[in-house]
Amino acid sequence: MTTALPPTIRPQDRSFLGEEQVAVRARLAEEVRALIDAVVLTDVPDAEIAEITGQVRALTDRLGAARLGAAPMADTPIDGLIASGMSRQLGNPVTGVLNPVAPPIPFEALPDGSVRSVFTLDEPYEGPPGLVHGGISAAIFDQVLGMTAGMSGVPGFTATLELRYRRPTPLRVPLTLKARITRREGRKCWADGEITTPDGRVTVEATAMFVTPRHLLAEEADEAQEQRTS
Ligand SMILES: CCCCCCCCCCCCCC(=O)SCCNC(=O)CCNC(=O)[C@H](O)C(C)(C)COP(=O)(O)OP(=O)(O)OC[C@H]1O[C@@H](n2cnc3c(N)ncnc32)[C@H](O)[C@@H]1OP(=O)(O)O
Numbered sequence: 001m002t003t004a005l006p007p008t009i010r011p012q013d014r015s016f017l018g019e020e021q022v023a024v025r026a027r028l029a030e031e032v033r034a035l036i037d038a039v040v041l042t043d044v045p046d047a048e049i050a051e052i053t054g055q056v057r058a059l060t061d062r063l064g065a066a067r068l069g070a071a072p073m074a075d076t077p078i079d080g081l082i083a084s085g086m087s088r089q090l091g092n093p094v095t096g097v098l099n100p101v102a103p104p105i106p107f108e109a110l111p112d113g114s115v116r117s118v119f120t121l122d123e124p125y126e127g128p129p130g131l132v133h134g135g136i137s138a139a140i141f142d143q144v145l146g147m148t149a150g151m152s153g154v155p156g157f158t159a160t161l162e163l164r165y166r167r168p169t170p171l172r173v174p175l176t177l178k179a180r181i182t183r184r185e186g187r188k189c190w191a192d193g194e195i196t197t198p199d200g201r202v203t204v205e206a207t208a209m210f211v212t213p214r215h216l217l218a219e220e221a222d223e224a225q226e227q228r229t230s
Pocket residue numbers: 084085086142143144145146147150155156157158159160188211212213214215216
């Protein structure tokens with residue numbers, strides 16, 4: 001029986017962008033990221049804000065004149081991210097270079113199989129005053145630990161994610177997230193990691209378990225069968 005995912009979520013049904021297309025759109029996303037920061041922090045007069053609001057609406061209409069049905073993928077892995085399917089997911093809210101909501105978080109695979117990610121978060125990611133929002137830390141761990149699991153050969157969905165917030169995580173300083181696989185068992189994979197400040201203090205620790213969904217394995221088996229019979 002075919003257990004195919006809806007077309008909009010199957011990577012093979014997405015639009016794939018070449019390097020230059022990604023670069024052009026990534027520059028747009030970078031500007032919009034700066035715009036988000038400016039919107040959060042602006043103190044220009046209200047009349048000017050009202051005028052700018054109209055201009056932003058007009059830009060939204062121009063961009064929306066031609067729309068894809070789902071976020072595109074990159075033809076090739078993005079610099080600074082590992083060569084996994086997710087590294088090419090351009091609209092991802094944590095790593096997606098085309099998503100202005102994404103910081104975006106880079107991802108570096110180390111020779112020992114662990115990963116490292118160095119990033120700085122500013123005002124749009126604020127939770128308690130001057131500090132990183134706990135849900136933002138959770139999203140970053142979810143993605144980075146998930147990619148670490150994928151890199152180890154067990155790509156999957158998050159089944160569990162537990163965080164321990166040891167100390168407040170500051171905005172506007174370079175943070176380092178390190179992650180590693182601790183256990184693998186069939187289609188289940190466990191990873192853990194921690195975020196540290198430049199002085200080496202751990203602010204958040206996380207442990208997660210990822211499961212390769214049964215329906216994805218079934219879909220892969222269906223595709224292999226189709227290839228054999230065609
Ligand atoms: C592959 C695609 C992605 C590739 C990209 C790589 C990069 C990724 C980056 C990702 C970053 C972002 C990531 C995101 O944001 S992922 C988005 C957030 N997560 C989800 O939406 C997941 C929703 N849940 C499901 O889809 C299914 O329940 C899953 C797929 C998890 C399992 O449904 P499936 O029908 O396939 O499996 P099964 O029921 O036969 O169970 C199998 C085994 O697993 C054990 N179990 C299951 N659930 C739990 C649980 N909650 N706690 C403890 N254990 C659990 C279960 O007991 C059994 O163990 P055992 O009895 O065999 O011992």
